[in-house]
Amino acid sequence: MKTIFERPKTLLEKPFTYCPGCHHGLANRLIAEVIDELGQADTTIGVGPVGCSVYIYEFIDIDFVMGPHGRAPAVATGIKRCLPDVLVFSYQGDGDIAAIGTAEIVHTAVRGECITAFFVNNAIFGMTGGQMAPTTLTGQQTTTTPAGRDPLRTGHPLRLGEMLGQLEGSSYLARVALTKPNLIKQAKEAVRRAFLTQQEKRGFSMVEFLSPCPTNWKMTPTDAVDWVDKEMKNVFPLGVIKDWKEGVHVH
């Protein structure tokens, strides 16, 4: 019998502890699949952050260093400068990468650091219980915007990918969602392209996953998936934001 689907070797045999309906598990799995396919499990180091994303070290069978709030890109920079031939990635949520760690991610991209950032955007602070994030949508209710986010008081949603796209040091930037099988396939291709960008030493790469947070959005998992498709995608359009293949940047 031909095996057509199995657990990636690099994904540990351990049930995910993420909330039901959250897409961290899917994102973890895609990263593990691509690491397997590139044959890089022995030569990859992950840098974990804080928040729900921190648990990635529980599930992917590679060396990990955990950093603090927002600093994963700086930690990854230190690792990469010491071990230029190792694949280094950070895995961060929106509070981590787009609020407390904005300076670190911007300057890592500015330097064209050959690392990959995986950015899981659920438009909310997850682990601390659903407060407003920089990516929270206009009008979205959170525990710190109980009447809905009002841009006049709290600013507008931050589109990090587009912002980093302005920088010469960034080489591959894509935004993906995991709400439909075809989108999951596109997401996996983006993960592969991001790692290839790094392997070819072409500078900074980032993949942003739009992810539901049914727990803090107070929705059923299916409603949360619909909300990603209907609301989040309008503010955070899917697609490749920048690709060195189009001749934009060679490190």
Add this chain to the structure above:
Amino acid sequence: MKKILMKGNDAIAEAAVRAGCLFYFGYPITPQTEISEYLSWRLPEVGGVFLQAESEIAAVYMAYGASATGKRVMTSSSGPGMSLKQEGISYLACAELPCVIVNISRGGPGLGNIQPSQGDYFQAVKGGGHGDYRVIVLAPSSVQEMVDLNYLAFHLADLYRNPVLILSDGMLGQMMEPVVFWEYDFPELPPKDWAIQGKNGRERKIILPLNLDPREMEQVNLRLAKKYRRVEEYEIRFECFGQEEADLLLVGYGTSARVLKSVVRKGEKQGLRLRLLRPISLYPFPSRVIKEEAQRAGRVLVVEMNLGQMVEDVTLAVGDRVPIHFHGRSGGLIPTVDEILEKIRFVLKSEESS
């Protein structure tokens, strides 16, 4: 061995290279910027990496990442910049990652000024970051010691898998003195089998400054505490200077101790019997010897370039049987030999009449 006239900041940078440190991450701030400037050309020359970070915070975490790979790494800063690094120092301590951190301190608090001061003693010695941790703190008082103690710092950092802080100041960083770069020859250290470099066929490793289970977290803290007790047993360093049978014990470190050496010499000529005890390691603190010397002299004067910080540790060491006096200048001022001698005469007179 050849003596070279060198600025303190340049000497500490060169010492790092000779101690085998090939990675430096920093951010410019006066009066320590020459360390970065020196290493910006020196490290590439020996195949190392110099990187000017976007902030003090990023710099300390780049060092954290580099240390996790098992490489020798240094970062440096001054006053306000050190405050920003404190979170990272707590993480380094929790993850047990070796790293040398240099503070060429200046006047504060706040933005303060760029003159030499010892106002960062509490922050350095008591731990400016969060949680239950300790950092080994060494305090040079000459340009030669900027070299000697930086060599030692790299050795101790690896030996104990702990951050080591050099607490110096703008005076020592900016002054020039002849120095000798002796050959770096410390005993060999065990292999860094904890470092992460990619699995390469072995079981994966995780450097994890996190423990959600309070019982396990307590075990981590107890393990760290055990290490700190070992540091306290083996790594106390100090220097004694002046008359063995003295009427007054002076205690000071760094630049203050330089001034105190002149005080002892000038005082001798004026018939005063003085002894100086200079802590070289501020953590671990030489409490026992300070207590013994204090009891022998019968009275103590602590001199600092702040309004009274180390004097608290001296008081803890000595207890209340021996009178302890304090003289401090703050804001970037250095106490003069004559003002200290005047204070000494006042102390001796008041002790006589009491």
